[in-house]
Amino acid sequence: MSTATYTAKDIGVLEGLEPVRKRPSMYIGGVDAKGLHHLVWEIVDNAVDEYLNGFADAITVTLHKNGDAVTVSDNGRGIPVDLHPKYKRPALELILTTLHSGAKFGDGEVYFHSGGLHGVGSSVVNALSRKLIATIHRDGFEWQQTFRRGKPVTELEKRGPFRGHGTTIYFEPDPDIFKTTQFDSKWIREHLESMSYIHSGLKITFKDEIAKETYDLTHAGGIPEFLQRLIAEGQKPAVTETPFTLVRNNGEKMEVALQWTESTDEVIRSYVNGIRTSAGGTHEAGLKSGIAKAIRNYMETHEVKVKGLTITAEDIREGLVAILSVFVREPMFQGQTKEKLNNPEMTAAVDGWIRPALESWLNANRTAADQIVGRIVLAAKARLASREAASEVKRKSATQRRLNLPGKLADCKSTSLDESELFLVEGDSAGGSAKQGRNNKTQAVLPLRGKILNAEGLALNKVLANAELNDLVSAIGTGAGEKFDINGLRYGKIILLMDADADGHHITTLLLAFFFRHMTELIRKGRVYLAQPPLYRIDVGKETYWARDDAHKEEILAGLRANAKPEVSRFKGLGEMDPKVLAETTLDPRNRTLLQVQIDSYLETDKTFVELLGKDPSQRYRFIMDKAARAVAEELDV
Ligand code: 1YM
Numbered sequence: 001m002s003t004a005t006y007t008a009k010d011i012g013v014l015e016g017l018e019p020v021r022k023r024p025s026m027y028i029g030g031v032d033a034k035g036l037h038h039l040v041w042e043i044v045d046n047a048v049d050e051y052l053n054g055f056a057d058a059i060t061v062t063l064h065k066n067g068d069a070v071t072v073s074d075n076g077r078g079i080p081v082d083l084h085p086k087y088k089r090p091a092l093e094l095i096l097t098t099l100h101s102g103a104k105f106g107d108g109e110v111y112f113h114s115g116g117l118h119g120v121g122s123s124v125v126n127a128l129s130r131k132l133i134a135t136i137h138r139d140g141f142e143w144q145q146t147f148r149r150g151k152p153v154t155e156l157e158k159r160g161p162f163r164g165h166g167t168t169i170y171f172e173p174d175p176d177i178f179k180t181t182q183f184d185s186k187w188i189r190e191h192l193e194s195m196s197y198i199h200s201g202l203k204i205t206f207k208d209e210i211a212k213e214t215y216d217l218t219h220a221g222g223i224p225e226f227l228q229r230l231i232a233e234g235q236k237p238a239v240t241e242t243p244f245t246l247v248r249n250n251g252e253k254m255e256v257a258l259q260w261t262e263s264t265d266e267v268i269r270s271y272v273n274g275i276r277t278s279a280g281g282t283h284e285a286g287l288k289s290g291i292a293k294a295i296r297n298y299m300e301t302h303e304v305k306v307k308g309l310t311i312t313a314e315d316i317r318e319g320l321v322a323i324l325s326v327f328v329r330e331p332m333f334q335g336q337t338k339e340k341l342n343n344p345e346m347t348a349a350v351d352g353w354i355r356p357a358l359e360s361w362l363n364a365n366r367t368a369a370d371q372i373v374g375r376i377v378l379a380a381k382a383r384l385a386s387r388e389a390a391s392e393v394k395r396k397s398a399t400q401r402r403l404n405l406p407g408k409l410a411d412c413k414s415t416s417l418d419e420s421e422l423f424l425v426e427g428d429s430a431g432g433s434a435k436q437g438r439n440n441k442t443q444a445v446l447p448l449r450g451k452i453l454n455a456e457g458l459a460l461n462k463v464l465a466n467a468e469l470n471d472l473v474s475a476i477g478t479g480a481g482e483k484f485d486i487n488g489l490r491y492g493k494i495i496l497l498m499d500a501d502a503d504g505h506h507i508t509t510l511l512l513a514f515f516f517r518h519m520t521e522l523i524r525k526g527r528v529y530l531a532q533p534p535l536y537r538i539d540v541g542k543e544t545y546w547a548r549d550d551a552h553k554e555e556i557l558a559g560l561r562a563n564a565k566p567e568v569s570r571f572k573g574l575g576e577m578d579p580k581v582l583a584e585t586t587l588d589p590r591n592r593t594l595l596q597v598q599i600d601s602y603l604e605t606d607k608t609f610v611e612l613l614g615k616d617p618s619q620r621y622r623f624i625m626d627k628a629a630r631a632v633a634e635e636l637d638v
Contacts, residue, residue, distance in 0.1 A: 042121035050076030073168035078138030236263035258322035281341030286350025406471035429575030437583030456613035
């Protein structure tokens with residue numbers, strides 16, 4: 001792709017690593033298990049970058065037998081070892097011991113970057129490791145240097161001639177920094193495996209020295225293979241024999257695979273430079289419009305018309321499973337979690353690439369095309385039928401259903417799904433604050449008392465004998481299990497508002513398990529959300545800031561003036577929060593951030609809930625304490 005080389009002089013402005021050890025959460029998001037694993041992702045990202053830029057094709061990750069050390073290696077060019085003309089230190093040492101600006105724009109070459117910390121990732125890992133050994137094969141030699149907590153403890157050593165090239169990084173995370181230094185082999189394996197579909201030319205090996213197993217995680221079948229896996233997980237058959245697939249290799253690479261299924265859901269997964277964009281963005285918009293135009297053109301050309309039926313874009317996408325991966329040299333992301341692509345040119349680029357290709361594919365595969373169009377017409381008819389049925393139900397029973405509402409529900413005035421919201425709140429005292437702070441036109445509050453029943457493994461009739469869950473189902477209005485009917489839905493958003501502590505996480509997990517088992521459709525339709533109440537209040541003179549977690553607190557503190565004297569207080573629970581503050585930070589749609597609950601993989605989510613909430617209570621508690629954050633954030637992708 002390019003032969004430009006990074007040499008020592010290209011390392012921009014240098015800064016030491018003290019800030020990283022002082023505020024680790026700012027760099028890796030936290031010092032819990034998630035932050036710990038982040039170290040691995042950072043080093044792996046650097047190796048993947050070397051692949052994306054055309055210099056490496058194999059990566060090996062080893063989890064060592066004590067479970068607290070990892071080695072990542074690639075067969076790329078090897079991190080440069082030449083001396084920096086000004087600092088008179090080897091490039092390797094500067095790269096690993098400073099917060100340099102890794103990017104080099106001097107020769108007009110812009111490299112792809114898989115994400116992460118743009119080159120400073122390896123120094124952040126070094127700063128947070130009690131030991132790190134870098135072994136480089138380059139220029140015909142093997143080179144090695146050892147570090148402790150970000151500082152070199154040896155000079156760069158030339159260990160002798162070596163044929164071949166590559167980078168190997170061994171590191172032991174620092175127990176002074178992390179709450180735990182035990183890696184989870186399954187977590188690492190899953191992460192590597194999901195990467196391997198997008199980077200199908202990359203050979204990825206995982207060596208688990210604890211289990212004494214070596215896994216070849218390569219998926220040479222790439223995105224089409226991934227599509228088959230997603231369809232199999234959705235458990236609804238495809239309507240065509242073969243998928244539509246397309247790859248563009250000139251310029252910035254784009255790849256898509258899609259197929260319609262008999263499911264009523266639409267599943268679109270998009271990636272930018274190998275990173276999942278779960279909130280979509282401009283590339284996904286291009287995919288959607290490209291598909292819609294190709295289908296409409298096909299229907300027009302072949303005069304497919306049904307009297308009295310207009311086909312909407314949603315009808316066209318019903319049952320669609322699609323994976324889109326694009327590479328963008330300078331991606332712009334939007335939003336707090338960077339899960340949405342914002343480059344405006346990408347919509348037309350993707351649309352203009354997919355539309356003509358899909359249209360010719362439809363014309364060349366008339367059987368498949370007719371199966372797809374048949375599926376779409378059916379979706380439109382079903383939509384019409386269910387709309388009629390829904391208005392019937394509304395007319396009949398609106399008043400009757402109101403009468404069955406639980407007494408402690410503080411309902412809202414609006415009945416429009418576009419604006420109405422139901423907050424599920426833990427306990428009466430938090431419920432009281434929420435009731436006072438809410439906008440009673442659009443926001444309803446249902447306080448849940450005490451611990452929610454663990455519905456995992458229980459039949460629905462047992463579950464509904466529990467007063468709290470029964471009230472919950474009545475308030476939502478859809479019924480549950482087999483009787484679930486989305487047309488009864490009384491609120492557009494169901495929002496879980498729990499304390500940001502272990503108890504709160506536990507209740508959230510129980511409620512999500514209940515929704516997943518008995519009201520799955522609610523999650524699939526994107527109706528379930530998590531609120532993010534602040535955990536800290538930071539006062540600086542007359543200014544007040546709110547932080548949702550430790551990382552956010554660190555970020556705010558780091559952004560203050562050098563001489564500021566912040567006062568930090570931690571909320572014990574929502575109940576003690578002033579209703580005005582709750583309204584301003586968590587309830588008001590203008591300020592709050594909600595996390596939408598999504599199901600990434602049915603099989604994985606199912607397994608996670610069995611593990612989390614299955615029979616053995618002692619294990620369960622530990623598991624929840626260790627993993628709740630991950631289970632919620634990763635498996636459900638909220
Ligand atoms: C196991 C981790 O870091 N590989 C790796 C890193 C780099 C290079 C090659 C490299 C890049 C360039 C030129 C260039 C580098 N990363 C950085 C920084 N594997 C791993 N392999 N020659 C070699 O970008 O021009 C500098 S070199 F700073 F981005 F981290």
